[in-house]
Amino acid sequence: MKFIAGLMAVLFAAGAQAAEVQVAVAANFVGPMKVLAADFEKASGHKAVVTSGSTGKFYAQIRSGAPFDVLLAADDETPARLDRDGAAVPGSRFTYAIGKLVLWSPKADFVDGNGDVLRRGQFAHLALAAPKLAPYGAAAVETLTRLGLLAALEPRFVQGESIGQTFGFVTSGNAELGFVALSQVYEDGKIQRGSAWIVPSHLHNPIRQDAVLLAGAKDNAAAAALLAYLKTDKAKAVIRAFGYDL
Template structure:
């Protein structure tokens, strides 16, 4: 007999429990990296429809969320924009080791709200005129660290320092570009995809091998380990429906 995949098994159990009245609707608090906010809102809606549980979302840069968790913020789960932070929390005794899993692979895009701004994106990044370029803070946000890595690879990190407009997180960096404060930005593909549902811009996807993979991991925090809703969402995030929503929002698949 072919074994049932773990994610599918978890979702079946959730649905059976919800349908039979065995699962009491609860609430979990999730700390979510800024780039993943819109995707997590879609996941929370689907999760509630399937289980009755609700997910309360707080969003910030991964670095800021880590500091809040260390300071005792009442979160049950962390959905980080990197793989290192959840594992660091495990090593510090603040998260459950057996709950860590990779849920998304992010991509970086050079983007402008001006549809005619970016033609040859590679040539522009390598030596074109860049008056202002928005990125997330590399010290706090993994997408900012990836943007720095790209510019260092091209030998432009130092030269472009006066042009860089740094947001505390990718959401703020996106706002700089969306409002015209910066004509260009190195931004998550997921956020670019969301922005272009409203108004078409121009962009160029950064080759995946120009920076280290942006592997995003989730973890159940110790304070959420006895919360049925938190445990249920951790399982749900591994399920096929959740993975489909993640892909629809601009992330590559993590097997």
């Protein structure tokens, strides 16, 4: 009993020592991550320091020694590559969300519920994330390919390095419409403004988003705690509220 009591005391003492975890977050997940980071800090005392960007760029930065502890990617392949490269902790990878692609415009009634606006072509610019860097961009290209519209619309592409920059192109008016993440325009069970077509999942490969603990953080208790928190019912409720599947 004395041993167990001593062990519990050590664990509680370790939990009381707040620490920071450096998190690389795919741009589509910034909205829910802000909520999750605040909830995580309240629950654990640890602080999640969030950096957002494209998954492809994060891969290059991590392989070059960027001091991230956790990657929340926009795909499942990048964390798997880091695992194969020895840059991630084996067995730590899991799917935290399944993303949804949406064709969106801030203009009301511009995008119809079936995406026929793409065939009508009454627009000058179509924004999407660079497909080699951002999984949502790859999903957009797959969608256009399956619709038979890629060749016709490719000259109108305005490409962002991340889905965050792509969203900025549409909101600023540099493109009349664009393929963005549903989570960027969705809250409280509905699309907040403008007009949209939620792209049917059969038109592109699943956007399975994986999290992974990076090798340099194998002994980082705060990083492990964050990944554990993402698996809780409370965290899952937040993720669903932003339009993701689980």
